[in-house]
Amino acid sequence: METDELEGIIKKRNGRMTRIRKAMLDIFSAAKVPLTASVVTESLSKRHITADRTTIYRELRFLEETGVIREVRLVGRGRSFELSGGHQHHLVCLGCHDVKSVSFEGHLDSEEERLLRDERFRVSDHSMEFYGLCDKCST
Amino acid sequence: METDELEGIIKKRNGRMTRIRKAMLDIFSAAKVPLTASVVTESLSKRHITADRTTIYRELRFLEETGVIREVRLVGRGRSFELSGGHQHHLVCLGCHDVKSVSFEGHLDSEEERLLRDERFRVSDHSMEFYGLCDKCST
């Protein structure tokens, strides 16, 4: 998603482009893996921007409600978020706990159709994570 | 997994069959969805068994380390656990927040082989969750 596009979404919600919000959008745009609230706080510090915990959490909720970011849950990690665009899946190393985002080359459409037919469950989103050992840790 | 089998696993770890541990094994065996620490505490109460929070958390860790249960992360829910045997996936309703466990009829073996080949990542486990609306909430 482009920065301009993000700003458009936020303006529709009567959102204002504050220093903290802009920095958080930058941080999520640059992130290659999902970020927790505390990691976002650290990233802001590196940019010499201080923000109260409360503000971070409120902003995360705001960005999630506007659809800019989405929540990700990974075993062994705290609640985290990533940019909504470009649906990512994750490789979580059980050795070094590193996370890598990857795109899934398979397709789940037929499975989602089956769930609608058999379970009467209308899928709108899914998550898929792989746990195991990365190259460094597998020896 | 059979109860006898579970007891065998625990004995190998020098584990003792206490009232609380036995009750927790029963609770997880009967559960149809992943359980959080607080839900486990409530379930124990219903059986007139009181257990300190500390004990619950220590027991959850013990059961996870012995491989009896595994951690499950679902968006919108706290950290939860389910019995390891019979790998389950989940339908999470975004309307009523109910969870249903289902087995996936597809196959991810080829995808896991691709990850080993292209990413040098050795998959040992995966999670897959579907989010959407259940029958009741989709009207």
Place this chain on the structure above:
DNA sequence: TTAATTGCAAAAGTTTTGCACTGGC
């Protein structure tokens, strides 16, 4: 101006740690 955003204080919820006591085997 004025409504959205922020910081601060405080509370609520979750998970862990240290230590002394209890209870399975």
Place this chain on the structure above:
DNA sequence: GCCAGTGCAAAACTTTTGCAATTAA
């Protein structure tokens, strides 16, 4: 009797709430 298991108190960590002050538009 030994040592795993337990409860209690306390701390660490995460997330939310209420309110007054600030600031983008």
